[in-house]
Amino acid sequence: MNATNILPRPLPSIPSPAKVTRDPLEYLSASRLKSFHTCRLQWYFHYIEQLPSKVSPSLLVGKVVHAVLQAWNLARWRGEDCSIERMELVFEACWIHGCEEEAMIWNSADEEAKEKAGALSILRHYLTHTPIPQEEKPQAVEVRVERDLDAHGLPPLVGIIDLVRAGGKIVDFKTSARSPDTFMTTHQNEIQLGCYALLYREATGQPESGFELHHLVKTKEPKLIVTPLSPMTSEQIRRLVRIMESYVRGIEAEDFVPSPGMHCSWCDYYSECRRWKGSSLDR
Numbered sequence: 085m086n087a088t089n090i091l092p093r094p095l096p097s098i099p100s101p102a103k104v105t106r107d108p109l110e111y112l113s114a115s116r117l118k119s120f121h122t123c124r125l126q127w128y129f130h131y132i133e134q135l136p137s138k139v140s141p142s143l144l145v146g147k148v149v150h151a152v153l154q155a156w157n158l159a160r161w162r163g164e165d166c167s168i169e170r171m172e173l174v175f176e177a178c179w180i181h182g183c184e185e186e187a188m189i190w191n192s193a194d195e196e197a198k199e200k201a202g203a204l205s206i207l208r209h210y211l212t213h214t215p216i217p218q219e220e221k222p223q224a225v226e227v228r229v230e231r232d233l234d235a236h237g238l239p240p241l242v243g244i245i246d247l248v249r250a251g252g253k254i255v256d257f258k259t260s261a262r263s264p265d266t267f268m269t270t271h272q273n274e275i276q277l278g279c280y281a282l283l284y285r286e287a288t289g290q291p292e293s294g295f296e297l298h299h300l301v302k303t304k305e306p307k308l309i310v311t312p313l314s315p316m317t318s319e320q321i322r323r324l325v326r327i328m329e330s331y332v333r334g335i336e337a338e339d340f341v342p343s344p345g346m347h348c349s350w351c352d353y354y355s356e357c358r359r360w361k362g363s364s365l366d367r
């Protein structure tokens with residue numbers, strides 16, 4: 085069986101941080117909001133200065149797994165072959181494509197082989213244990229939605245919803261090194277899920293029936309943790325709108341201060357940050 089003629093058309097792209105225009109207020113997105121509220125200076129380096137950032141092995145694994153699950157969902161949606169054997173071929177192609185696209189430099193062939201084997205292992209585990217029946221037709225896959233937020237005095241919200249299961253359940257896939265804590269994962273993903281809720285409601289005129297976070301956990305023995313969540317409440321939507329307002333005000337005021345914390349450990353801009361002298365334009 086030839087990998088090139090079994091792949092879905094078009095080959096799912098490896099999602100990358102959006103190449104953005106330098107107008108950060110052209111639209112809002114979950115990733116822009118989350119990045120800004122994690123550290124404004126890191127956001128500035130990424131979105132305004134567009135400094136290059138390094139793709140770590142675990143980020144590459146997450147991107148490749150995401151691309152294969154995208155292909156799996158599209159195959160189910162189109163009624164095509166979505167078997168594990170076919171997805172393994174998709175995985176091979178996505179791995180090569182991902183390494184080339186991100187210009188990955190491995191410390192050794194063993195390092196790449198270990199990461200690749202780990203990624204394939206969590207994928208096989210997911211496809212064997214997923215709660216989604218192969219024959220269940222998705223309501224939507226990789227749908228891009230835009231929501232006008234003019235009534236709130238905000239730029240439009242734009243996003244892509246990975247998967248909506250039959251009945252209006254929004255699914256998001258995550259890869260992680262350890263099992264998630266239910267309450268913390270709910271809290272940490274509130275911005276992203278709130279954005280999905282607004283977009284889903286815009287697209288369908290109906291509230292979502294809930295969410296599912298599918299965590300593919302990269303432990304020695306791979307695990308799948310599914311966290312079901314209720315629909316967004318009006319209080320959560322109000323919190324999200326306040327977060328959006330704060331984002332817009334911060335950018336308008338060019339308030340790009342650093343927020344040192346745990347997240348600095350995986351920030352690509354540590355050197356630039358240390359050279360910051362109190363103004364993002366004066367480094």
Ligand code: SF4
Nearest residue numbers: 123342344348351357
């Ligand atoms: S090192 Fe920390 S404080 Fe500095 S830009 Fe990066 S995340 Fe922000």
